Amino acid sequence: GDSVTQTEGQVALSEEDFLTIHCNYSASGYPTLFWYVQYPGEGPQLLFRASRDKEKGSSRGFEATYDKGTTSFHLRKASVQESDSAVYYCALSDDTNAYKVIFGKGTHLHVLP
């Protein structure tokens, strides 16, 4: 079945550091990819999505580029802030079943002041 792999379970950075969270996927069809962010006590909220190869999604300084060749959708931010501390989830929905949305295990980002 389809799956999403996030390599890092926890990431600790200092303010103004560069962030990369790795996301690789496996899908039988041509998936749409998502990044979500979750703050304590809240539900996950969508950062952005991308639907086709080479498409870049971006929001709030975060960005990721859909790479069908490497089956990746890595999240990046040039300069993190303490307020970016949260859990980040990569997710996909496959075009063979657009209703079923599968999430990765999440990456907990801690940004130290």
Add this chain to the structure above:
Amino acid sequence: GGIITQTPKFLIGQEGQKLTLKCQQNFNHDTMYWYRQDSGKGLRLIYYSITENDLQKGDLSEGYDASREKKSSFSLTVTSAQKNEMAVFLCASSMGQNNQAPLFGEGTRLSVL
């Protein structure tokens, strides 16, 4: 704007008890979801419903029942609570077409004594 309301916010149960979680949305979305969130395991899909009276099993449906009584509501039943179980159950909804991103409620936090 719309909202997804999950009740109750906190649920304490006894081992072997049947427990029901409720979810209401006023986005007029067709598709609704139930996910289970455990630390280190991410979000795992339990059930989803493409439209009223439809039910689709996710990857974690064993031990759960679901009911889509009407378009705006989706309930989840834990058929027999497991001792020391602790998890957050997240409800979500989406338009369901064109790989739309689900929008999430704030969750129900379950503890089983």
